[in-house]
Each structure stands twice: as C-alpha cells, then as structure tokens.
Amino acid sequence: ACSSKYVLSQMHPMWQEPLAIPGGDRQSPIDIVIRKSVYDSELKPLVTDYDPQTCQQIWNNGYSFLVEYDDTTDKSTVKGGPLQDKYRLCQFHFHWGESNAWGSEHTVDRKLFSAELHLVHWNSDKYSLFEEAVMEENGLAVIGVFLKVGKRHEGLQKLVDALPAIRHKNSVVDFNRFDPACLLPSNTDDYWTYHGSLTTPPLTESVTWMVMKQHIEVSHDQLAVFRSLLFTAADEEVQKGMVNNFRVQQSQCGRTVRSSFS
Numbered sequence: 137a138c139s140s141k142y143v144l145s146q147m148h149p150m151w152q153e154p155l156a157i158p159g160g161d162r163q164s165p166i167d168i169v170i171r172k173s174v175y176d177s178e179l180k181p182l183v184t185d186y187d188p189q190t191c192q193q194i195w196n197n198g199y200s201f202l203v204e205y206d207d208t209t210d211k212s213t214v215k216g217g218p219l220q221d222k223y224r225l226c227q228f229h230f231h232w233g234e235s236n237a238w239g240s241e242h243t244v245d246r247k248l249f250s251a252e253l254h255l256v257h258w259n260s261d262k263y264s265l266f267e268e269a270v271m272e273e274n275g276l277a278v279i280g281v282f283l284k285v286g287k288r289h290e291g292l293q294k295l296v297d298a299l300p301a302i303r304h305k306n307s308v309v310d311f312n313r314f315d316p317a318c319l320l321p322s323n324t325d326d327y328w329t330y331h332g333s334l335t336t337p338p339l340t341e342s343v344t345w346m347v348m349k350q351h352i353e354v355s356h357d358q359l360a361v362f363r364s365l366l367f368t369a370a371d372e373e374v375q376k377g378m379v380n381n382f383r384v385q386q387s388q389c390g391r392t393v394r395s396s397f398s
C-alpha cells in the first residue's frame with residue numbers, strides 16, 4: 137500500500153478519514169515491533185523543561201480534550217533524544233477506548249493499552265509559529281505515554297476534576313499551574329522513535345514521535361471520567377460519548393523504529 141501514490145487508510149469509526157492521503161507513506165500510529173526496532177546508541181536522553189505557569193486552558197475540541205500552554209516563549213520545551221532542535225510545548229491530550237481493553241493509538245507487539253497521552257511540541261529553533269511548523273518535515277515532536285488501569289494517578293486528578301466543566305464540544309475553562317512532567321513515567325530514557333504524522337486531520341507528516349517504553353498508571357474511575365466527555369456540542373440533538381477516539385494503525389512502509397535502549 138505504501139508504494140502507490142496514495143495510501144488507502146482504513147476507515148475509522150470516529151470520523152470519515154480522507155479516503156487517500158497524498159504520498160502518505162509516513163502515517164501514524166503504528167505497531168511498534170520490538171524485535172524489528174533498531175537500537176541507536178547515539179540517541180540521547182530526552183530533556184523536558186516544563187513551566188507550570190505557562191498552562192492556560194483546557195478545552196473539548198470534539199476529538200479529545202486539550203490542555204493548552206502559552207507557546208509564545210521557550211518556557212516549556214523538550215530537546216535531546218532524537219531531536220536536533222528545541223521544541224516548544226503547545227498542548228497535550230489523550231486517546232482512549234470505551235473499555236479498558238483498548239484505547240491507545242500506538243501498540244507494542246500488538247499490545248493495546250487503555251489510553252495514550254500525547255505531548256505536542258513544535259520546532260521553535262526553525263519556525264516562529266506552530267501553524268508554520270505543523271506543515272514541515274521536522275516541525276513537530278510528540279511524546280507518547282501509554283496509560284494502564286491500576287492505581288490512582290494523584291497528579292492527573294486535578295485534570296480529571298476539570299472535565300465535567302468541558303463535557304461538550306467547544307467548551308473551554310481556565311486551567312492553570314499544571315505541570316505536565318507529573319504525567320511522564322519515572323524512566324524517560326527508554327523510548328522508541330520514528331518519523332510519522334498527526335493521527336487526526338490534517339494528518340500532516342511532520343511529527344518526530346518519541347513513544348515511552350514505561351507506561352503510567354491511572355485508576356479505572358479516572359479513566360471513566362474521560363469517557364463522560366461528549367464528541368457533540370451542547371445544542372446537538374443526539375449526544376455522542378467521547379470514546380474510541382483513536383486512529384487505526386497505519387502501514388510502517390519500511391520505516392525503521394529506533395530504540396534508545398538495547
């Protein structure tokens with residue numbers, strides 16, 4: 137499917153994906169096949185430097201809920217890892233299922249996790265606006281963290297408590313002083329990295345993915361609050377629960393997934 141000019145992406149229940157993505161040979165998400173990943177000793181540890189004061193708002197965009205950060209300065213950034221430049225945090229969001237049995241976008245040897253966190257950054261060394269970076273090959277860097285249902289995540293609770301206020305699409309509330317570092321696993325030295333795309337429209341192939349090997353744990357009740365969100369706006373007749381907001385896996389198309397650990 138990758139050799140042809142167009143890659144027919146599998147249809148997705150959540151939204152009508154474009155039938156073909158021009159030149160889509162680096163789409164995301166993918167299944168990370170451990171034995172096919174290549175250890176690269178040149179890969180450095182990731183260096184995140186987040187300022188909780190840059191946290192601005194949390195809103196329901198009809199796909200997920202986003203926690204948005206002030207990205208007008210280099211106050212919350214990631215560098216190192218596979219990255220040549222410094223990237224500014226603009227938002228983080230999640231993908232989850234209607235059941236704990238599935239919900240993540242990436243998988244590891246086909247293993248599904250209950251949810252997946254995406255911390256979205258753009259290359260502020262090369263571009264001056266997110267909108268520019270999102271169209272460029274080395275424009276975005278997204279950290280992916282798997283969520284597993286288990287013990288309650290204390291840091292997540294502040295975010296969970298804000299969700300009832302943004303149940304409907306396009307609702308937004310102020311949200312301040314949230315440190316996204318609390319959502320990272322204790323070990324961020326071990327990750328897989330590959331070149332891919334946004335997993336929701338416009339599906340642009342501008343993302344350096346860094347998927348953490350170590351997952352974080354959240355409680356069943358915390359994830360249940362995610363599922364209380366709605367895809368639909370308050371004025372829509374039929375309300376649809378925001379669940380299964382993940383994209384189906386895409387062909388690897390001969391891409392190499394590198395690991396920072398042997």
Ligand SMILES: COCCCN1C=C(N)c2cc(S(N)(=O)=O)sc2S1(=O)=O
Pocket residue numbers: 227254256267270278333334335336337338339
């Ligand atoms: C030009 O405007 C782009 C709109 C902003 N974004 C839209 C997404 N669908 C999106 C998906 C992302 S994901 N699931 O691949 O991390 S990051 C991201 S995003 O880049 O923050």
Ligand SMILES: [Zn+2]
Pocket residue numbers: 229230231254335
């Ligand atoms: Zn995402």
